[in-house]
Amino acid sequence: MCAAALAALTAVPAQAHQRSHWDVKDTGVSDVRFRGLAAVSRHTAWVAGTRGTVLRTTDGGDTWRDVSPPGAGELQFRDVEAFDARRAVVLAIGEGEASRVYRTDDGGATWTESFRNTDARAFYDCLTFFDHRHGLAMSDPVDGKFRILSTGDGGRSWKVLPSRGMPAAQEGEAGFAASGQCLVSSGPRDVWLATGGAERARVLHSADRGLTWTASDAPVPAGDPARGVFALAFRDRAHGLAVGGDFRPDQPSPRAAARTGDGGRTWRTADRSPSSYRSGVAWLPHSRGSALAVGPTGTDLTTDGGRTWRTVDAGSYDTVDCTPDRGCWAAGEQGRVARLEH
Numbered sequence: 001m002c003a004a005a006l007a008a009l010t011a012v013p014a015q016a017h018q019r020s021h022w023d024v025k026d027t028g029v030s031d032v033r034f035r036g037l038a039a040v041s042r043h044t045a046w047v048a049g050t051r052g053t054v055l056r057t058t059d060g061g062d063t064w065r066d067v068s069p070p071g072a073g074e075l076q077f078r079d080v081e082a083f084d085a086r087r088a089v090v091l092a093i094g095e096g097e098a099s100r101v102y103r104t105d106d107g108g109a110t111w112t113e114s115f116r117n118t119d120a121r122a123f124y125d126c127l128t129f130f131d132h133r134h135g136l137a138m139s140d141p142v143d144g145k146f147r148i149l150s151t152g153d154g155g156r157s158w159k160v161l162p163s164r165g166m167p168a169a170q171e172g173e174a175g176f177a178a179s180g181q182c183l184v185s186s187g188p189r190d191v192w193l194a195t196g197g198a199e200r201a202r203v204l205h206s207a208d209r210g211l212t213w214t215a216s217d218a219p220v221p222a223g224d225p226a227r228g229v230f231a232l233a234f235r236d237r238a239h240g241l242a243v244g245g246d247f248r249p250d251q252p253s254p255r256a257a258a259r260t261g262d263g264g265r266t267w268r269t270a271d272r273s274p275s276s277y278r279s280g281v282a283w284l285p286h287s288r289g290s291a292l293a294v295g296p297t298g299t300d301l302t303t304d305g306g307r308t309w310r311t312v313d314a315g316s317y318d319t320v321d322c323t324p325d326r327g328c329w330a331a332g333e334q335g336r337v338a339r340l341e342h
Helices: 003-009 014-019
Strands: 021-025 034-039 045-049 054-057 076-082 088-095 100-104 112-116 123-129 135-142 145-151 183-186 190-194 202-206 214-217 227-234 240-246 257-260 280-283 291-295 298-302 310-313 319-322 328-331 337-341
Touching: 034 088, 034 319, 034 328, 045 088, 045 328, 045 337, 054 088, 076 123, 135 183, 183 227, 190 227, 190 240, 202 227, 240 280, 240 291, 291 319, 291 328
Parallel strands: 034 076, 045 076, 123 183, 227 280, 280 319
Antiparallel strands: 021 337, 034 045, 045 054, 076 088, 088 100, 088 123, 100 112, 123 135, 135 145, 183 190, 190 202, 202 214, 227 240, 240 257, 280 291, 291 298, 298 310, 319 328, 328 337
């Protein structure tokens, strides 16, 4: 990894510049792909993935505890949202009853299934929380509109929100359950939803916790089921980043990153985009212009708010998340989890 650049954006002392890098942690598993990641701090993180697997660390990744929900071996967990070391909510994706939500209050020792989808037309992709109580989950379109689930008790119960405030979906439009970042929030009420698979890639925004939405075109590759916006990150309610492209490894992904300064009303293509498809993105802690984007072919860094990106690491990751205490984590295939060290 480009140590000097990463050290600068995490504001570490000059003498530590050459030590910044992704430190791959031994999770003890190699047959699981972790697309769900919730970074709580530099010490505590949760990952969720295939084979119904959920792991948790509280010592910076030195050791990992398998806290998978019992009987979930056939499920694919694609998103996890954690409030602390004990409380977390995970989302399983898939058609019909494969889409489920589980919650734990004791660090994964026990889990409660708080939602099971009974509509064969729905397919849930992502979760987000505004605070410890209020959160949303999104499904691919049902009856021509994206479906939104809402919770007001920390994920213990869920209800489908009315669809009258949701714009009509394009033909073939859907979300990508690639990194748990197709639905993201900032502040107490603002939330954004990323789409692809249709003629135009779009970002939908709600300022009232999912009751009403507006849609804006995003200038990233579209026009194919494999293309669109895969991940979003907002450092406040105005400044956001979008990354994606074409997830097929044999297809190029030019112009696969965009930025907004007006809450997603308009998006501008990066002057220099990541070199290939990216599925995850996160702002660096306490930075107004620095962020990381990850994908199967590497990590890219921007230090100018998404105008330009450059590859700084070649390791494969699907998702990335950072915390206020300057902790950044990444996760992906073959049980890979890493923490940014400096």
